[in-house]
Every structure is written in C-alpha cells, then in structure tokens.
Amino acid sequence: xxxxxxxxxxxxxxxxxxxxxxxxxxxxxxxxxxxxxxxxxxxxxxxxxxxxxxxxxxxxxxxxxxxxxxxxxxxxxxxxxxxxxxxxxxxxxxxxxxxxxxxxxxxxxxxxxxxxxxxxxxxxxxxxxxxxxxxxxxxxxxxxxxxxxxxxxxxxxxxxxxxxxxxxxxxxxxxxxxxxxxxxxxxxxxxxxxxxxxxxxxxxxxxxxxxxxxxxxxxxxxxxxxxxxxxxxxxxxxxxxxxxxxxxxxxxxxxxxxxxxxxxxxxxxxxxxxxxxxxxxxxxxxxxxxxxxxxxxxxxxxxxxxxxxxxxxxxxxxxxxxxxxxxxxxxxxxxxxxxxxxx
Amino acid sequence: xxxxxxxxxxxxxxxxxxxxxxxxxxxxxxxxxxxxxxxxxxxxxxxxxxxxxxxxxxxxxxxxxxxxxxxxxxxxxxxxxxxxxxxxxxxxxxxxxxxxxxxxxxxxxxxxxxxxxxxxxxxxxxxxxxxxxxxxxxxxxxxxxxxxxxxxxxxxxxxxxxxxxxxxxxxxxxxxxxxxxxxxxxxxxxxxxxxxxxxxxxxxxxxxxxxxxxxxxxxxxxxxxxxxxxxxxxxxxxxx
Ligand SMILES: Nc1ncnc2c1ncn2[C@@H]1O[C@H](COP(=O)(O)OP(=O)(O)O)[C@@H](O)[C@H]1O
Ligand SMILES: [Mg+2]
Numbered sequence: 001x002x003x004x005x006x007x008x009x010x011x012x013x014x015x016x017x018x019x020x021x022x023x024x025x026x027x028x029x030x031x032x033x034x035x036x037x038x039x040x041x042x043x044x045x046x047x048x049x050x051x052x053x054x055x056x057x058x059x060x061x062x063x064x065x066x067x068x069x070x071x072x073x074x075x076x077x078x079x080x081x082x083x084x085x086x087x088x089x090x091x092x093x094x095x096x097x098x099x100x101x102x103x104x105x106x107x108x109x110x111x112x113x114x115x116x117x118x119x120x121x122x123x124x125x126x127x128x129x130x131x132x133x134x135x136x137x138x139x140x141x142x143x144x145x146x147x148x149x150x151x152x153x154x155x156x157x158x159x160x161x162x163x164x165x166x167x168x169x170x171x172x173x174x175x176x177x178x179x180x181x182x183x184x185x186x187x188x189x190x191x192x193x194x195x196x197x198x199x200x201x202x203x204x205x206x207x208x209x210x211x212x213x214x215x216x217x218x219x220x221x222x223x224x225x226x227x228x229x230x231x232x233x234x235x236x237x238x239x240x241x242x243x244x245x246x247x248x249x250x251x252x253x254x255x256x257x258x259x260x261x262x263x264x265x266x267x268x269x270x271x272x273x274x275x276x277x278x279x280x281x282x283x284x285x286x287x288x289x290x291x292x293x294x295x296x297x298x299x300x301x302x303x304x305x306x307x308x309x310x311x312x313x314x315x316x317x318x319x320x321x322x323x324x325x326x327x328x329x330x331x332x333x334x335x336x337x338x339x340x341x342x343x
Numbered sequence: 344x345x346x347x348x349x350x351x352x353x354x355x356x357x358x359x360x361x362x363x364x365x366x367x368x369x370x371x372x373x374x375x376x377x378x379x380x381x382x383x384x385x386x387x388x389x390x391x392x393x394x395x396x397x398x399x400x401x402x403x404x405x406x407x408x409x410x411x412x413x414x415x416x417x418x419x420x421x422x423x424x425x426x427x428x429x430x431x432x433x434x435x436x437x438x439x440x441x442x443x444x445x446x447x448x449x450x451x452x453x454x455x456x457x458x459x460x461x462x463x464x465x466x467x468x469x470x471x472x473x474x475x476x477x478x479x480x481x482x483x484x485x486x487x488x489x490x491x492x493x494x495x496x497x498x499x500x501x502x503x504x505x506x507x508x509x510x511x512x513x514x515x516x517x518x519x520x521x522x523x524x525x526x527x528x529x530x531x532x533x534x535x536x537x538x539x540x541x542x543x544x545x546x547x548x549x550x551x552x553x554x555x556x557x558x559x560x561x562x563x564x565x566x567x568x569x570x571x572x573x574x575x576x577x578x579x580x581x582x583x
Pocket of ligand 2: 388389430438505
C-alpha cells in the first residue's frame with residue numbers, strides 16, 4: 001500500500017497510464033479519441049484547482065479566468081505566429097502574470113478567504129463580459145479578431161515544435177494532451193513532496209504557526225496561486241487545441257462551478273481525486289446528454305449533494321481510507337492521504 | 344554596555360475601552376529566565392502577542408538587542424530569533440509530529456539537517472514513539488509537547504512559553520520544568536504560568552502583571568510574599 005500511494009506508486013501508475021494513452025488510438029474510434037482529449041484537457045484544469053485548494057487552502061471560484069486567458073492567449077498567438085510552440089508558452093505566461101497581479105492585490109491586501117472566493121468569481125465574470133463585447137473589426141490583436149460572443153474559430157492546432165508545417169493528427173494531439181496530464185500530475189506530486197510543498201501544506205493547516213516559525217505565508221500563497229494560474233492557462237491551450245475554437249463561454253459561471261464539483265467529488269487534498277472527479281463527471285454528463293432523458297445539470301447537482309452528505313471526503317481519500325483500514329494499519333496514512341482540508 | 348536582549352518601553356495596547364497592556368517597561372537580559380504571572384485577563388498573552396508581532400502596539404516600543412521591532416510582522420520577528428508556544432495550541436494538525444518539527448527546523452536548515460535536528464529534539468522530548476502520529480489526534484498535553492518541540496526546532500534565542508504546563512499530568516509538569524531549566528542553559532526564556540508549584544520549581548525573577556500593568560518585579564521569594572500579589576491572587580490559592 002505504501003508503494004501504491006508513495007512516489008513510486010505514482011510513477012508506476014503514470015507509466016501504465018501513459019502506455020494506455022499511446023495504445024488507445026488502436027482500440028477506440030476517432031470520435032472517442034476526441035472526447036478523451038477534451039476530458040484530459042479539463043482534467044489538467046481540475047488539477048490546477050485541486051492543487052491550490054487542496055494543498056494551498058486557496059478556494060478560487062474563478063479558476064476559469066486563467067483557463068480562459070490561457071485559451072485566448074493561445075488562440076491569438078497561434079494565429080499571429082502560425083506556430084503553436086510560442087503560443088503554448090504565452091498561454092502559460094499571460095495567466096501567470098495575471099495571477100501574480102490579482103494574487104498580490106488579494107493576498108498582500110490581507111483579504112479573507114471568503115472574499116478571495118468572491119473576488120476571483122467576479123473577475124471571471126468581468127473577463128466574460130469584456131471578451132463578450134469585443135465583436136467587430138475594431139477588436140483585433142495582430143491578425144486575430146477576438147470576435148466577441150462568436151469567439152475565435154479556426155485556431156491553428158498543435159504542430160511539431162520547430163516545424164509549423166507539421167500539424168499533429170487528432171491521435172497525436174490526444175497523446176500529447178494525455179501525456180501532458182500525466183506530466184502535470186507528476187510535476188505537482190514532486191512539488192508537494194518538496195520543501196515548498198510541505199510548507200504550503202503547513203501554512204494551510206495553521207498560518208499563524210507558520211508565520212511564528214519565520215515563514216511569510218503571503219509569498220507562499222502567492223506562488224501557489226500563480227502555479228495554479230499557470231496550469232489552468234496550459235489547460236486552456238490544450239482545450240483550444242482540441243476544438244480549434246474559443247469563445248467567451250470559457251469564462252462562464254457554469255464551468256467555474258463544475259471545476260469545484262470535480263474537486264469536491266474526487267477528493268480535496270489529493271491530486272488523483274480531482275482527475276478522477278473530472279473524468280467521471282464529464283463522462284456522465286456526456287452519457288446523460290446523449291440519451292437526453294434527464295437534465296445533466298440536475299444530475300450533477302444531485303450527485304454533488306449525495307457526495308457532500310455521504311462521501312464528504314470525496315472518492316480518492318475515501319477509497320484510500322477503506323484500503324488502509326482493510327490492511328489494519330494503525331499508524332497514520334501516507335502523506336498524501338493525511339493531508340486534509342479544513343472546510 | 345550592549346543592549347539587553349529584549350526591552351519594551353511604554354508598551355501599550357488598547358481594545359476599544361480595554362487597556363490590555365498598559366505602559367509596560369520590561370527588560371530581559373541575555374540567557375535570562377523570567378516568569379511572568381498574573382491573574383486571568385492580566386494581559387500576559389496579549390503582551391506575548393505584542394512581542395511576536397501578532398498584534399501591533401497602540402503605543403510604545405519593543406527592542407530586540409537594540410533593534411526596534413515594534414509593528415514588525417510575526418515572520419520577521421521569528422527570523423530575528425524569537426520563538427513562541429502560544430496559550431491556545433498552534434500546531435499543524437493534519438501533519439505528523441515529525442513533520443511539525445521538521446517544518447520548523449527547515450526554515451534555517453537544509454532538508455537533511457532539518458531531519459537530523461528533528462530526530463534529536465524528538466528524542467530529547469521523548470516524542471520518538473509518536474513521531475508518525477497525526478498531531479490533531481493527540482491529547483492536549485502531548486500537543487503542548489509537540490508545540491514546544493516545534494519551537495525548539497526553530498532554534499530561537501528567545502523562547503516565550505504561554506502556559507506550557509496547562510493540561511499536563513503532575514509528572515509531565517515536572518518534566519516540563521526540567522526541560523525549561525535545560526533550555527535555559529543556552530537560551531533566554533519568558534514563561535507565563537498559573538501553576539504556582541511549577542513557578543516555584545523554575546523561577547528566579549518574577550514579573551507580576553495586573554490589569555495590563557507591571558505590579559511588581561522581584562526575586563521569586565519576595566514576590567510570593569508580597570501583600571499586593573496576595574491580594575491580586577486572592578482566592579486563587581497563592582497564599583497556600
Ligand atoms: N483581541 C482582543 N480584543 C478585545 N479584547 C481583548 C483581545 N485580546 C485580549 N483582550 C482582553 O485583554 C485582556 C487581557 O487578556 P489576556 O492577555 O488574554 O490575559 P491573560 O493571558 O493574562 O489571561 C482581557 O481583558 C481580554 O479580554
Ligand atoms: Mg493568557
């Protein structure tokens with residue numbers, strides 16, 4: 001069990017998952033590959049919130065701000081450069097700078113956790129309205145017309161780095177997205193196991209104690225917030241690559257709420273939880289949408305309520321607790337399981 | 344002559360109408376052990392909060408080795424070498440005992456050295472047996488020890504302990520007293536405590552706070568005989 005939950009387990013699991021990702025195109029059809037691609041892109045977004053909320057204790061209600069900024073930054077730069085590589089970098093950089101400014105104002109301004117939630121939500125709505133009102137020829141960045149509520153169609157998708165002429169096939173784009181998800185996951189695992197990770201968890205547990213030991217909670221929170229912004233922005237690029245299209249709905253309230261639901265259901269304080277929650281719920285919503293007998297939002301709400309009442313810790317931590325108690329271990333759970341979230 | 348380790352001048356904080364700490368002039372020498380007593384609500388914990396930057400003073404100053412630290416933030420003061428065990432335990436509940444201490448040690452040291460220092464303190468405090476236990480699940484007395492261990496792991500030069508013996512068994516109280524004397528061989532301490540038996544075990548100089556102000560500051564024997572101190576503590580068992 002220790003091995004399955006420790007770093008080794010994460011590596012073994014990742015290698016298996018990577019093999020499955022590469023093998024998938026041989027076993028499932030193109031339509032399903034496309035669907036898996038968008039699921040994986042969203043799972044990266046789920047990881048961004050899973051990290052800052054679950055480990056940094058920062059409940060950001062507007063994680064779509066960074067997702068959307070990343071998506072637009074990618075679309076605009078890809079159209080202008082005709083090359084996806086610098087566009088992906090900008091899709092990370094623009095949200096990071098935005099997160100730095102917004103985070104500095106909130107965290108160094110001493111705004112409470114609740115207001116942080118409200119402000120981030122408001123910011124995402126402002127961005128929605130701003131981008132929504134950019135219809136017409138006037139709103140252009142270089143070659144790229146922002147297009148207001150119509151969005152930006154025909155965005156160039158990923159090409160081989162250094163070779164803009166070679167556009168990835170949908171199967172290759174799937175592999176890139178799936179592997180990117182794994183790499184983000186592993187990167188965060190390493191980060192959490194590092195001193196920085198231990199310290200942000202400590203700050204989440206007791207900010208006063210951390211400060212009394214000499215750690216400035218503000219800088220740690222700000223960096224955590226920026227890392228979340230970077231990952232969400234990267235997810236935005238993956239998302240646009242999937243659909244070759246971006247519109248202001250990317251900033252909309254519905255998605256902000258969904259990300260939070262993914263994390264709650266999958267399990268805060270773990271990384272695999274948000275990924276599981278995201279994949280599971282997206283799959284369910286797609287299935288429900290396909291048969292059209294039930295309303296997806298209704299089902300989503302019902303699932304959330306059931307989880308909050310019956311499985312408050314979420315899927316991943318609950319499964320781990322079960323496994324540990326089966327093994328009858330008296331000691332504490334491994335670090336990732338032990339890390340809990342105050343609500 | 345060099346500046347004293349800690350000196351407050353006219354230190355005051357008001358909460359609305361309440362003056363919780365009132366014009367306190369307090370001096371602590373290098374490596375001194377001072378006991379701070381006073382009835383409930385005398386302002387002892389608030390005084391500690393002023394020293395550690397958890398509250399900004401309304402008036403007055405705090406100097407640490409001659410440097411004005413009034414109004415500095417808690418992490419800045421901590422970096423100057425001040426460590427505190429607060430009255431209400433401040434620990435990392437979801438982390439293990441070992442991790443609590445390690446986080447403290449890591450601030451000054453590399454991860455490897457932090458681990459070594461943590462092991463040393465765990466042994467010193469006899470916490471090795473529960474090193475992997477989650478702190479949130481420990482009894483109050485044990486949590487106190489963990490917090491003391493955390494403070495030690497930060498290697499401060501001045502240690503403030505706010506009611507370190509609260510909630511401990513008699514045997515634990517004795518060990519705490521021994522530990523304080525042990526720590527005092529190399530570091531300065533201010534200890535706030537209610538338990539007079541405990542004070543008698545460790546005290547040399549005692550400062551008595553009453554309604555935010557210093558009532559008396561003297562040798563322990565004289566303080567405990569003082570009529571005003573008896574009055575202040577009346578019905579609190581000091582006379583016994
Ligand atoms: N944050 C605060 N707001 C208002 N009053 C406070 C606050 N903190 C302490 N006090 C008041 O200051 C006085 C001193 O409290 P405290 O320092 O906790 O006393 P002690 O630790 O000596 O028991 C008490 O009257 C208390 O009610
Ligand atoms: Mg007190």
